[in-house]
Every structure is written in C-alpha cells, then in structure tokens.
Amino acid sequence: MSVVDARGLSCPEPVLLTKRTLEKSDGAPVKVLVDEMAAAENVAALAGSMGWQVTRKETGTHMELVLKK
Incomplete structure (x- = not known):
C-alpha cells in the first residue's frame, strides 16, 4: 500500500500528491495522511471522482x- 503523507501541507498540495499516486498505483490501495479537514474533503472528492x-x-x-479501487 502506498502512503501519501500530506500532513503539514496546504491545499492544493495534498490533492496533487494524491492524484499522482493514484495514477501510478495500478489499482492498489493508497493511504493518505492529512491534518486539515479541507484537505481530507478535497482528497476524498478527488478520489470519488476517479x-x-x-x-x-x-x-x-x-x-x-x-482509498480503494
């Protein structure tokens, strides 16, 4: 499982890092760590749209x- 540690980062960085990781994951689960609610909501929205x-x-x-495919 790939891990995106986006703690301490402001949007849009967590979303961009997550998008790159999802595109390379070949469907394998991805764990994303964030420390801001807005980042969590934006990452969840991106993942859902994909x-x-x-x-x-x-x-x-x-x-x-x-995140699971």
Missing part, C-alpha cells in the same frame, strides 16, 4: 484516508 472508494479514520492529530 472511481475510488474512501474510508476515513480520525486520530488525535490527523486524518487517515484509505
């Missing part, structure tokens, strides 16, 4: 999104 399913999990310091 046909990926999104599972969200909040921890104390960040959000973890697991």
